Amino acid sequence: MLEIPESYQRIVLAARPRGPVAAENFRLETMPVPQLADGEVLIRNHYLSLDPYMRGRMSKAASYAASQALEETMIGGTVGQVVASRNEFYKVGDYVNGMLGWAEMGVSDGLLLRKLDTTRIPLSAFLGVVGMPGMAAWYGFNQIMEAAAGETIIVSAASGAVGSVVGQLARLRGCRVVGIAGGPEKCGYVVNELGFDACVDYKAGNLEADLAAATPDGVDAIFENVGGACLDAALGRTNAFARVALCGLIGGFNGADMSIKNARALLLNRLTLRGFIITEHMEYWQQGLQELAVLVANRQIKYRESVADGLAAAPEAFMGLLHGRNFGKQLVKLI
Amino acid sequence: MLEIPESYQRIVLAARPRGPVAAENFRLETMPVPQLADGEVLIRNHYLSLDPYMRGRMSKAASYAASQALEETMIGGTVGQVVASRNEFYKVGDYVNGMLGWAEMGVSDGLLLRKLDTTRIPLSAFLGVVGMPGMAAWYGFNQIMEAAAGETIIVSAASGAVGSVVGQLARLRGCRVVGIAGGPEKCGYVVNELGFDACVDYKAGNLEADLAAATPDGVDAIFENVGGACLDAALGRTNAFARVALCGLIGGFNGADMSIKNARALLLNRLTLRGFIITEHMEYWQQGLQELAVLVANRQIKYRESVADGLAAAPEAFMGLLHGRNFGKQLVKLI
Numbered sequence: 001m002l003e004i005p006e007s008y009q010r011i012v013l014a015a016r017p018r019g020p021v022a023a024e025n026f027r028l029e030t031m032p033v034p035q036l037a038d039g040e041v042l043i044r045n046h047y048l049s050l051d052p053y054m055r056g057r058m059s060k061a062a063s064y065a066a067s068q069a070l071e072e073t074m075i076g077g078t079v080g081q082v083v084a085s086r087n088e089f090y091k092v093g094d095y096v097n098g099m100l101g102w103a104e105m106g107v108s109d110g111l112l113l114r115k116l117d118t119t120r121i122p123l124s125a126f127l128g129v130v131g132m133p134g135m136a137a138w139y140g141f142n143q144i145m146e147a148a149a150g151e152t153i154i155v156s157a158a159s160g161a162v163g164s165v166v167g168q169l170a171r172l173r174g175c176r177v178v179g180i181a182g183g184p185e186k187c188g189y190v191v192n193e194l195g196f197d198a199c200v201d202y203k204a205g206n207l208e209a210d211l212a213a214a215t216p217d218g219v220d221a222i223f224e225n226v227g228g229a230c231l232d233a234a235l236g237r238t239n240a241f242a243r244v245a246l247c248g249l250i251g252g253f254n255g256a257d258m259s260i261k262n263a264r265a266l267l268l269n270r271l272t273l274r275g276f277i278i279t280e281h282m283e284y285w286q287q288g289l290q291e292l293a294v295l296v297a298n299r300q301i302k303y304r305e306s307v308a309d310g311l312a313a314a315p316e317a318f319m320g321l322l323h324g325r326n327f328g329k330q331l332v333k334l335i
Numbered sequence: 336m337l338e339i340p341e342s343y344q345r346i347v348l349a350a351r352p353r354g355p356v357a358a359e360n361f362r363l364e365t366m367p368v369p370q371l372a373d374g375e376v377l378i379r380n381h382y383l384s385l386d387p388y389m390r391g392r393m394s395k396a397a398s399y400a401a402s403q404a405l406e407e408t409m410i411g412g413t414v415g416q417v418v419a420s421r422n423e424f425y426k427v428g429d430y431v432n433g434m435l436g437w438a439e440m441g442v443s444d445g446l447l448l449r450k451l452d453t454t455r456i457p458l459s460a461f462l463g464v465v466g467m468p469g470m471a472a473w474y475g476f477n478q479i480m481e482a483a484a485g486e487t488i489i490v491s492a493a494s495g496a497v498g499s500v501v502g503q504l505a506r507l508r509g510c511r512v513v514g515i516a517g518g519p520e521k522c523g524y525v526v527n528e529l530g531f532d533a534c535v536d537y538k539a540g541n542l543e544a545d546l547a548a549a550t551p552d553g554v555d556a557i558f559e560n561v562g563g564a565c566l567d568a569a570l571g572r573t574n575a576f577a578r579v580a581l582c583g584l585i586g587g588f589n590g591a592d593m594s595i596k597n598a599r600a601l602l603l604n605r606l607t608l609r610g611f612i613i614t615e616h617m618e619y620w621q622q623g624l625q626e627l628a629v630l631v632a633n634r635q636i637k638y639r640e641s642v643a644d645g646l647a648a649a650p651e652a653f654m655g656l657l658h659g660r661n662f663g664k665q666l667v668k669l670i
Contacts, residue, residue, distance in 0.1 A: 056603075227598060246602050260595040263562060267581050267610040268391075275602040 002083040002092060004042070007032055009311050010073045010103035017058055019255070021322060025058065026074070026315040034107055041090045041113070043098065043106050045080035048311070048332040049127035050318045051161075052250045074102035074314075077132060079116065079123050080334075090115070097126050102314055104334050120297040128161045128329035129303040130292050136278040137165035137223075138288040140245035143281070144274050145221035147243075149174030152215050154234045157225035158199055159186040159304070161329035162247060165292070166223045167196050168301045178214045180207070180230055182324050189327070193302060207233045218242075226251045227258045235265040244273040253322050304328030337418040337427060339377070342367055344646050345408045345438035352393055354590070356657060360393065361409070361437075361650040369442055376425045376448070378433065378441050380415035383646070383667040384462035385653045386496075387585045409437035409649075412467060414451065414458050415669075425450070432461050437649055439669050455632040463496045463664035464638040465627050471613040472500035472558075473623040475580035478616075479609050480556035482578075484509030487550055489569045492560035493534055494521040494639070496664035497582060500627070501558045502531050503636045510556075513549045515542070515565055517659045524662070528637060542568045553577075561586045562593045570600040579608040588657050639663030 007030050014027040036042055057068040057075055068075055078100040082090050087110045090096065095116040100106030116126050128134060145166075147153050153170050157163040158179025167177045167190070179190040179199035187199035198214040200207060211233045218239040224231050227249035235244075252258040265271065295301040306326040308317035314332045321330045342365050349362040371377055392403040392410055403410055413435040417425050422445045425431065430451040435441030451461050463469060480501075482488050488505050492498040493514025502512045502525070514525040514534035522534040533549040535542060546568045553574040559566050562584035570579075587593040600606065630636040641661040643652035649667045656665045 231598075249599060249602055252599065258598045260598045263566075263593045263595045264584060264587065266608065267584055270610045270612055270615070272607070272609045273601065274607045275605045277605055280605070 002044070002081065004044075004083050005033060005105070008103065008105035010101065011311060011314055012071050013058060013068050013074055014070070016060055016070070021055065021058065021315075021319050023315050023319075028312055031103075033105060036084060036086045036107065039087050039109050040085075040107050041082050041087045041096075041110055042084040043078075043080045043096060043100060043108060043113075044083045045078040045100055045104055045106060045334045047079050047124045047127055048102055048314060048334060049077040049131070050308075050314065050321050050326075050330040050332060051077070051132070052248055052253065052321065054318065055253045055322060075099065076101045077127055078103075078106065079126050080106075095123055097131065102311065102332075104311055121293060124305060124307075124331055125296060125303065127331060128305065129165055129296055129301060130289055132278060133161035133329060134165050134292045135285055135288050136247055137162045137169060138292060139278055139281055139284055140223050140247050140276065141166050141169045142288075143284070144245035144276065145170075145223060145243050147173065147175050147221040150176075151220035152176040152178065152217055153221045153223065154178050154180065154211070154215065154219050154237070155196075155223045155225075156180040156230045156234070157248075157250065157324075158190045158196065159194075159327060160225065161303075163223065163225055164190070164194055164303060164328065165301060168194055168295075171195050171197075172295075172300060176215075176217070178211070178219075180211070180226070180234075186327060189304070193304075202230060208236060211237055221245070223247060224249075228252070228256050231260060232262045235260070235262040235271070238265055238269045238271055240269050242269060242271050244271055246273055246275040247278075250322070306330045308332045310334070337379070337416065339379075339418050340368060340440070343438065343440040345436065346646060346649055347406050348393060348403050348409055350405070351395055356390065356393065356650075356654050358650050358654075363647055366438075368440060371419060371421045371442065374422050374444050375420075375442050376417050376422045376431075376445055377419040378413075378415045378431060378435060378443060378448075379418045380413040380435055380439055380441060380669045382414050382459045382462055383437055383649060383669060384412040384466070385643075385649065385656050385661075385665040385667060386412070386467070387583055387588065387656065389653065390588045390657060410434065411436045412462055413438075413441065414461050415441075430458055432466065437646065437667075439646055456628060459640060459642075459664075459666055460631060460638065462666060463640065464500055464631055464636060465624055467613060468496035468664060469500050469627045470620055470623050471582050472497045472504060473627060474613055474616055474619055475558050475582050475611065476501050476504045477623075478619070479580035479611065480505075480558060480578050482508065482510050482556040485511075486555035487511040487513065487552055488556045488558065489513050489515065489546070489550065489554050489572065490531075490558045490560075491515040491565045491569070492583070492585065492659075493525045493531065494529075494662060495560065496638075498558065498560055499525070499529055499638060499663065500636060503529055503630075506530050506532075507630075507635060511550075511552070513546070513554075515546070515561070515569075521662060524639070528639075537565060543571060546572055556580070558582060559584075563587065563591050566595060567597045570595070570597040570606070573600055573604045573606055575604050577604060577606050579606055581608055581610040582613075585657070641665045643667045645669070
């Protein structure tokens with residue numbers, strides 16, 4: 001038997017942001033633990049994942065997914081442990097991954113849960129390198145960038161949950177890997193710990209020149225998480241027939257201009273650019289997650305986490321993520 | 336025997352443009368007709384094709400192809416007739432397509448010529464709908480847009496040599512076809528003669544609203560010849576997973592801002608955008624040109640030409656093309 005609290009905390013969307021996300025957009029609430037219906041399981045969440053896509057959901061602007069409803073639990077991926085079950089497949093004590101939101105506990109009918117084998121992989125990694133961010137990296141790298149050994153790739157937000165995996169997958173394939181990250185600490189980590197060939201600090205103010213110096217043979221594929229000046233600088237280095245996997249435009253969340261000024265490169269260099277949302281390519285998840293799990297278990301892929309302590313710390317951690325203050329995968333430890 | 340003049344005229348690049356192309360960038364010269372070496376043919380050009388790509392070649396800026404050399408005959412596609420031959424395959428009187436440039440005559444070893452069957456298709460059409468512009472349309476439509484019956488497409492420069500073919504191919508497939516063109520006369524032609532479902536006049540000043548009204552079900556594929564505001568407006572109408580064939584950015588030749596301001600649509604709508612240069616896809620030309628020839632011979636595809644009279648008129652006609660003053664495929668009649 002695992003201990004079941006009588007109540008739990010959650011965070012709801014209290015108001016949509018006007019301008020940057022602020023603490024008053026969120027509200028912490030205490031909720032009674034619900035009774036289970038037949039087929040349901042009760043889960044105590046250990047970690048909540050914070051991801052850039054949540055920012056888009058907070059707005060009412062048209063997006064690929066429905067907006068986050070006001071006064072409802074903020075959307076979010078979680079890993080935790082089954083503490084009560086009326087479902088045959090899930091037993092008390094099982095570790096599971098689900099989308100239970102910014103909440104210490106949640107109820108599920110099990111259909112959208114994934115049972116986790118934590119014997120060789122830490123529970124939190126299933127929210128990062130062996131979860132959605134890892135899959136975004138795996139899909140963009142394998143299905144869009146299609147970079148061969150000897151080719152050069154550029155990855156923006158290189159120390160982040162997605163970019164760090166893209167670069168390491170590319171390094172394992174024999175590519176020359178150049179990251180873009182903010183600040184010398186992140187850039188040092190990207191080169192010294194993750195094994196990128198180079199990492200350009202966009203905060204140093206010489207993005208174009210530094211990127212040119214780091215890519216003497218030009219660039220054959222780009223994994224874009226940021227947009228704006230990062231993307232333009234990378235486009236300026238493209239060789240003919242280069243591929244661009246457009247995974248995110250996180251730079252735009254803070255109001256920066258996300259225009260692609262270098263549209264000319266798209267035509268002159270005959271580029272292929274594809275935007276994608278990893279949850280629309282579930283047919284690749286089993287294969288991708290298995291490959292990533294093997295690489296993590298064998299320590300061929302490293303990862304780093306920023307862990308905020310307790311649900312109440314989630315809003316501040318999320319705002320930090322949008323400003324690049326996290327270092328590696330941003331999590332909230334709930335228990 | 337066909338008459339062979341003793342001299343011919345050509346136009347060379349006299350100076351690279353600073354700002355817009357001007358008459359003084361060109362110089363008309365009289366040349367002696369050369370003697371043929373073994374294996375060569377002498378061709379009298381009947382029509383010269385004027386195309387936007389020539390503008391790029393006039394600059395020294397890095398491009399996918401070498402710059403046009405100063406003091407050399409301006410590059411250009413031609414159709415004409417063999418007037419003397421020391422080549423077994425080509426006989427005097429044969430009609431041929433080649434790249435003999437802005438010149439009344441030219442010599443070729445035959446390797447890059449194409450013999451033309453003019454029994455059902457007028458000679459000039461081999462520079463347009465059954466030539467390079469037609470192939471650009473065919474390739475972009477079939478290999479990048481991949482639009483199915485019932486889908487909506489947008490084509491910019493819709494009355495032009497490329498856009499007009501894209502729209503008619505799409506109409507034959509059963510797509511809803513919306514053009515963008517400059518002025519009521521071109522728009523009327525696109526709808527009434529070419530059979531597009533609608534055509535938006537970008538000069539009317541309501542591009543976004545007019546395009547929205549013409550695409551009530553959104554847009555599934557875009558064929559882009561212009562760039563800038565045209566492309567942004569089209570991107571703003573895209574449905575999920577829409578495809579963008581980027582064939583040209585002619586708007587940029589006159590110094591307009593070609594930034595893609597709507598980069599967000601690329602991600603949110605999971606678009607695939609691909610720039611292409613039709614001469615790099617020669618493996619499709621035989622199939623494409625045959626299909627286009629049948630459609631033209633059967634009058635299932637219509638086309639329109641702007642014909643300037645005499646080589647000396649070429650520079651002015653070319654400047655007009657860059658400003659959209661042509662109406663349909665721009666040619667120069669040389670004989």
